[in-house]
Amino acid sequence: MKRIVVVSGLSGAGKSTAIRVLEDLDFFCIDNLPPSLLNDFITIVMNSSIDKVALVLDVRSAQFGDLTSAVKKLLQTYEGSVTVLFLEASKEELIRRFSVTRRKHPLEGKMSLSEAIDAERKMLDEIRNVALIIDTTDMDIQTLRERVSSLLAFERTFLIRLRSFGFKYGLPTDTDFLLDTRFMPNPYYRAELAPLDGRDERIRDFFQSQECVSEYIDHAVNLIRIAAKQYEKVGRASMTVSVGCTGGRHRSVYVVEQIAEKLSREFKVEVEHRDVNR
Template structure:
């Protein structure tokens, strides 16, 4: 079990850090009372979850007094985020949010919070000053500290325009210009996963540049998404019914792109198309 406790000052990037750890596969819980951490770990392990992060900060109030005993018993990896006072003041002024302590004086709230969290900071395995870090740089620091790297996911799925366009794709591609097996009695009832059907779809060599351009577009777009810090990118490939051309193209794309990305492939409308 990999157990991480994430703590730090309000405004120092706790939300960004928690989301980054979730992208790395961590099950996260925000401000769970410390006396319940042991039960949490037992429960999630029974469900096959082996990476957990618990966030605890000044909102825990009096429960912070229980943390030290629990930390000694569970020995988690503790990450503490902080930032310079002037940076925190600027962030709060820009966001117009109230500090959790809400004592009416933001500077006093920040200093009181720093004192209250000092025991957690002293026990931290990693202290990160986020004053000059972007969310992406914070994510990279967490990856390096934990010895993990986010596994970017390229999602490819085929669909049929007759069943409605996708609503959740980052990029939608149309392959209806390719030869259509629907009009050949040998292939009409067979899916695009069939090697003979796929060969028919790609039989017109004049259309090969179209496929190569789709491959290049997806590769460039997915790489740009990965470099920007995204965890996943979704591409939808459509034909009329979602049985032949889009399926064959998605299968070929998945095979060729798998050397560059972790690829997940789905044929959204294949079963519906095969019933008709």
């Protein structure tokens, strides 16, 4: 089923952070889409391969059409597929944020900042009434990310990328955790095992007889699980774990396969064996 999230709310309340969270959740995101184009755009989405789309619709969009009517029509037409998030904060906090960032409120010009905030709140009141509300007055960025993620928990699919590699071919640069397996017994020095790789049943039998290997894997799985849950809690969508041995053919490949098997019960897992064929 297609999922549509509309992000709206007061200027300075954190909409930019919310849309970045949705980008991390693999949403196709558009900021400041004119309401007059909303229906045509969603029609295109419904006939495309895009499953998740997020739109920022706020007072900047209102100058191009009736914002409230566009959102209500979207909710009626695609009932069950649309979620509206509305971000707000106290006037005092919004004034403080604009003072710190020195940015101009979209409605400032002929009115003061205080008046602009009041006018914006009134313009968006009907959208607020049909939305999930997030009050960011006392929130830091991390807490806001957690809140957005929790409200859209049905969308969360945290990804753990597991990569085996050989140290002699260089360290991977895009990794969050690096595990070293070079202390383990090396099948390379047994003639009947050397041509094989860590996915072969005979290599598995070799390592399963080594108590230190299974103990290491259990500890690694627990460490990765703790980190993954915390990363997910703060709004990240994925993490990468690289497991190395000397050549990237036996030990690291076996360990990655074992870790993947255990973690795939809780998370989405992707496996890459970078150097297994070198």
